[in-house]
Amino acid sequence: MxxxxxxxxxxxxxxxxxxxxxxxxxxxxxxxxxxxxxxxxxxxxxxxxxxxxxxxxxxxxxxxxxxxxxxxxxxxxxxxxxxxxxxxxxxxxxxxxxxxxxxxxxxxxxxxxxxxxxxxxxxxxxxxxxxxxxxxxxxxxxxxxxxxxxxxxxxxxxxxxxxxxxxxxxxxxxxxxxxxxxxxxxxxxxxxxxxxxxxxxxxRAPSQQELLSSMADYLIDCNQGQQRYTSTSEPSQPGMVPLAQQQGLMTLLTALAQAPETYQAMLGKLLSQNRFELDICEAERIDAEELQQALQDGAVISRIGGLKVLLLENDAADRLFINGDSFDFAAEDRDYAEILANHTSIDSEIALAMLQRNSINALLLKLLELGYCYLAEAE
Missing domain, CATH: 2.60.120.650 (Cupin)
Structure with missing residues (x-):
């Protein structure tokens, strides 16, 4: 320690x-x-x-x-x-x-x-x-x-x-x-x-380049960000772009950055990604009964080194962001989702309680299947 x-x-x-x-x-x-x-x-x-x-x-x-x-x-x-x-x-x-x-x-x-x-x-x-x-x-x-x-x-x-x-x-x-x-x-x-x-x-925090690039990729993937600039007056010189119109165009970007339903999914996926390759475990394909038995025998659930499990405060949806993807959970299971985000290892007693919640049960099985978590012996 x-x-x-x-x-x-x-x-x-x-x-x-x-x-x-x-x-x-x-x-x-x-x-x-x-x-x-x-x-x-x-x-x-x-x-x-x-x-x-x-x-x-x-x-x-x-x-x-x-x-x-x-x-x-x-x-x-x-x-x-x-x-x-x-x-x-x-x-x-x-x-x-x-x-x-x-x-x-x-x-x-x-x-x-x-x-x-x-x-x-x-x-x-x-x-x-x-x-x-x-x-x-x-x-x-x-x-x-x-x-x-x-x-x-x-x-x-x-x-x-x-x-x-x-x-x-x-x-x-x-x-x-x-x-x-x-x-x-x-x-x-x-x-x-x-x-x-x-x-x-x-x-490290993301740069403006990384944020803008991630936002652009997200908008394209989701077919969002289709609003275009409109104006009520135009310049007298055809070759001139007035300052007001420059600022109006950039306001379209500002509007996206101020809309949580637009930026939160992008931000969660970006911030949960790693720059370096993870050592993904071999998938543990077990069902809920087998997982329960392993936990009753004293196993703990550990996440692999470097894996980021994040929650966004005031998120528009109930989801965890893990390694660039989002995973939904039921709103009433948020306390257990916070445990997953804040603890790199979950002891058998808490994990058994988590298995009683359907959405967390499914999430634990998915993380084991993806090789993001593994069963380990208690220290």
Whole structure:
């Protein structure tokens, strides 16, 4: 079990999305949830997103090699770092570390990334457009963080997150159990001093591009958004588009964004999706009687790592959003739907009570069939 020692209320009021901060011993007696060799093994799998970053020219350039990998001998003993995304999807022992950050909403959670770095390893100075908590495991790493500002992208490559050097406002060495929080837009860089393991917990919100693209796809799929602009007066110049008409056209988009019956389904599906592949379980095709017997024997219902189960406040319909799809439930079963959304594991006693509700019973069987949940032994 991982227990954060920080004052969460103070963090949310004074630090969250405002400024970078180092928390010394955020986790007391921190133990790595995954060993370096296990991480290296995950990076050999085709389904797992991984990369090796090699530091070149004494820290002036970085080469990125995308996985999967067969071995790492070619990289030597210094100046490289292995990064593996979404290890919480593939390595269940990492889930307790994720749970420590569920004081923040699930819809923002992106993934748990783990890295193994040799001395001199790093990814270069860069800026992320999401919140990140960096927890130091085994070893020591030096982190520098700059202030928000206008920075030139390295080599003029506009699609790269790498930037030219920055003036640090934080320059500290992290020891095991220490944690660095960095909000979006603050430049930062990590340099490895000894063989080291570290963990990055990312929280991301959709961009305007993502929201507009998802809205457009949803409207097309549902054949909605057919209203057109009308006006009562026209310009005297045929080649002129008056400001009032520009604003009138854009008001059509504003109207969609202010209509819950239009945007809620899109938003729920978008926010419940994952950027990285999930480790879907083999489908458990059991009926209600078999599920009841398994629960009576003490089984628990657990969801797979990384699966998002979301409710929208004041939703126009009674539904859960799970991995980009919606699942209906009866209005009188909302309390049980909230349990499904808020708990990653449901013990046998509560699950047996849920089976007595027809809509939740059907939903549980569907989630087992889809491989989103599985039956596990109680700890």
């Amino acid at each position: 991982y227990q954060l020692t920080i004052d969460k209320d103070k963090f949310l009021k004074e630090i969250w999305q405002q400024k970078p901060v180092i928390f010394r011993q955020a986790f007391k007696d921190f133990a790595d949830p995954i060993a370096a060799d296990e991480l290296a093994g995950l990076a050999c799998e085709e389904e797992v997103a991984s990369r090796v970053v090699v530091t070149q020219d004494k820290g002036k350039n970085w080469q990125v090699i995308n996985g999967p990998f067969e071995d790492y001998d070619q990289y030597g003993e210094e100046n490289w770092q292995l990064l593996v995304q979404a290890i919480n999807h593939w390595y269940p022992d990492c889930q307790p570390l994720v749970e420590a950050f569920r004081f923040l909403p699930d819809w923002r959670f992106d993934d748990l990334m783990a890295s193994f770095a040799t001395p001199g390893g790093g990814v270069g100075p860069h800026i992320d457009q999401y919140d990140v908590f960096i927890i130091q495991g085994e070893g020591r790493r030096r982190w520098t963080v700059g202030d928000i500002g206008s920075y030139q992208q390295r080599g003029g490559v506009t699609t790269s997150p790498l930037i030219e050097n920055f003036e640090p406002i934080i320059d500290e060495i992290l020891e095991p159990g220490d944690m660095l929080y960095i909000p979006p837009g603050f430049p930062h860089q990590g340099s490895t001093l000894t063989l080291a393991m570290s963990y990055s917990i990312g929280f």
